[in-house]
Amino acid sequence: MLSWRNPVDFAKKEVGQVNIYLLLGSPGAGKSHYCSRNFTNVQVVSCDVIRESMFGSIRSYEIRQKVLQEIKNIVSGKVALRQDVVLDTTYFNELEARSFLFGFGGSVKVHAIYIATSLSDCLERNKMRATERVVSDEMVEMLYARISPPSDGERFESITIVN
Numbered sequence: 001m002l003s004w005r006n007p008v009d010f011a012k013k014e015v016g017q018v019n020i021y022l023l024l025g026s027p028g029a030g031k032s033h034y035c036s037r038n039f040t041n042v043q044v045v046s047c048d049v050i051r052e053s054m055f056g057s058i059r060s061y062e063i064r065q066k067v068l069q070e071i072k073n074i075v076s077g078k079v080a081l082r083q084d085v086v087l088d089t090t091y092f093n094e095l096e097a098r099s100f101l102f103g104f105g106g107s108v109k110v111h112a113i114y115i116a117t118s119l120s121d122c123l124e125r126n127k128m129r130a131t132e133r134v135v136s137d138e139m140v141e142m143l144y145a146r147i148s149p150p151s152d153g154e155r156f157e158s159i160t161i162v163n
Helices: 031-038 047-055 061-080 095-102 119-127 137-146
Strands: 018-024 043-046 085-088 108-115 158-162
Touching: 018 031, 018 061, 018 095, 031 043, 031 085, 031 108, 043 047, 043 061, 047 061, 061 085, 061 095, 095 108, 119 137
Parallel strands: 018 085, 018 108, 043 085, 108 158
Antiparallel strands: none
């Protein structure tokens, strides 16, 4: 289902159903801003918050892997508790990385929210972020190039595109 509405508006909750809301987009695209406006009653899992709480402002491949594992642990815990969760992260921007989210079975519905922002806007917004959240232009460009927009061929319950 392709939509431009808030996915929470139409995510019908069946008994035992869990909704995972996956935000897709480059750093600076507006994922966190979207979360703050649209998800007030659902836990938002932010890779930035997890990384900062575990490692401060340090960034490395090893830290990235540990943060990804922590995100997976949190999602698995939420699913076990039958609680909805929002993923505000770039970790699942690539198609292959998303397979984890579809491995929970039929009672778990994954909703994609693609924040379709131009590279130039992402670069500009990135510069306006809090100092500890600014990433290099090269990193924004690399992550932007790696985004696999959600498609009907995936098993998303819904796809929302935010321009």
